[in-house]
Amino acid sequence: MNKKEILKLAKGFRGRAKNCIRIARERVEKALQYSYRDRRTKKRDMRSLWIQRISAGTRSCDMQVHYGHFMHGLKKENIQLNRKVLSEISMHEPYSFKALVDISREAFPGNRHIYHRPRKVDMSITA
């Protein structure tokens, strides 16, 4: 890569790394290495985010279901929606997601023995 391309990639860097080619070259190489590594970790991070969202969605229904039990119920029913789409549905289509949670509850017998923790009420405001 010639100097112009490196300095173009170095936009937004801190200090002399955006202006001086000798410093910019090192920083740009490091940045490209990080981007190579992080293109792989992005996939892992996204999946973890989707799982957190699905878990929050299943627990927010009236009859709470754990994420693991929920996914097991879906696999038993041969529903092949992936986690990305499930997390989107849990955010934007609550009724469809509730339907999925109900299907999973029916499919997996372990769901019926869930202990429902009593919801904590905020008592700090009462005088």
Added chain:
Amino acid sequence: MASTSYTLFSLCSSFNAHCKISPTPSVSKPLAFTKPNFSSSFNLPQKLCFSSSPSLPQSATVPKVSQIDAPAVAESEPESPPAATQIVEVAKEEAPKREEIFAVVMVGGRQYIVIPGRFLYVQRLKGTNVNDKIALNKVLLVGTKTTTYIGKPVVTNAVVHAVVEEQGLNKKVIVFKYKKKKNYRRNIGHRQPNTRIRITGITGFENYPAVTLDSIAKSS
């Protein structure tokens, strides 16, 4: 990030007096994803970064956006108030009713949430040309305002119709491999081929066992 899309709209209307504000502008934001919320509460969803999902401002908000931004536009540009009012009327009439239905479809090994009228970047579909009609058969879920059809795994006979718009390449990704102190560096550029398809309609799901809103309300 929702506010930037609104400012885009107001900029469009103020600078280009003759442009029609269509509900499906071809400005693509491939990294963000929004969907209209069909449930009763009108929440603006947060935009998230996902790969390969297009985002466009919600059709339901297009008339609202133009109503909210039109007074701001008129105030900021007092030299062309008749143009601003004309744009408001044009915008109110131009936004057609979009069918309130969505589907989850599997294309190219990936699943997408799909709404008629929007476009989508998928992996390159070999053997198709521009302006070809396409029928996507792997429909995993169809949802309307009142009912949901959950496929196990596929909703039988459901088809998503689409039209191939453009076959292009993704943005260039620089693959840089480097090992320190070993004098090894490789610099490779990569552009993944993709296909842009526009969804025209979702059909064929009517005769499938569905879950309706009433049944969910009863069971909860």
